[in-house]
Structures are given as structure tokens and as C-alpha cells.
Amino acid sequence: MTVPRPRSEAYKVCGELRVSAPWPGTDPFSLDDFLALLAAPERGVRAVAVHKRRLHYTLNGCMIELTEVVAAGQTVRTLAVELDDAARVVDTVRELGLLDRENTSYPRWLKAAVGMEA
Numbered sequence: 001m002t003v004p005r006p007r008s009e010a011y012k013v014c015g016e017l018r019v020s021a022p023w024p025g026t027d028p029f030s031l032d033d034f035l036a037l038l039a040a041p042e043r044g045v046r047a048v049a050v051h052k053r054r055l056h057y058t059l060n061g062c063m064i065e066l067t068e069v070v071a072a073g074q075t076v077r078t079l080a081v082e083l084d085d086a087a088r089v090v091d092t093v094r095e096l097g098l099l100d101r102e103n104t105s106y107p108r109w110l111k112a113a114v115g116m117e118a
Helices: 007-017 031-038 086-095 106-113
Strands: 050-059 062-071 074-082
Touching: 007 031, 062 086, 062 106, 074 086, 074 106
Parallel strands: none
Antiparallel strands: 050 062, 062 074
């Protein structure tokens, strides 16, 4: 896939990944170019195809997002409960019977799924 993007967007991605941008140059450049440069093995970054399916619900005024993620041959279902009232979020998580579940960040799970982190 080729999607011309301004380099400023690539620099933002590199900043979030805490890696230096591997190229000088002018706009635009393709997604293929970006992935080839960024995901070189020596950089410690890997491109991973990810498929997500999201469903949204409301419970107790909280926004609930149920997501099925497929990456690196693994499938996981996640549930996010969001509201600016922390007490109501905790009550909703308790009502869903999920209070004892581990809260794992999505990036950490993805790195483990592709063998980049234990």
C-alpha cells in the first residue's frame, strides 16, 4: 500500500517510539518507504499487521469498548471502561465481574505477542 504522508507525521511516530527518524528528505513519502526505513531489524521496531473489531456500549453512564484484536496469529478480547468519574468506572468494572482482571496496556500485549517483550 502506498499512502503519501508528510514527514512531520513520521517524526511524531518516531518520537512516540523513542527512536530517531532514519531519513532526511522532502515530502511526501509512502507508507511502504516509512515501514522499510523504520522497521529495519537493527532499529528494534517491527511492523505488525493488526486487525481490530470494536463494539461500543454504555453502562452506568460509562463508555464501554469491547475490542477483538488479531495480531501475530494471536487473538485477544479487550474491554475498556471510560468516564471522568473514577469511582463510577471502578463500580462498573466490579459490576461486570472484572475487578480481579489484570490491566495490561495494549502496546505491552502487542510487544509480547510478537516476541519483543516477555
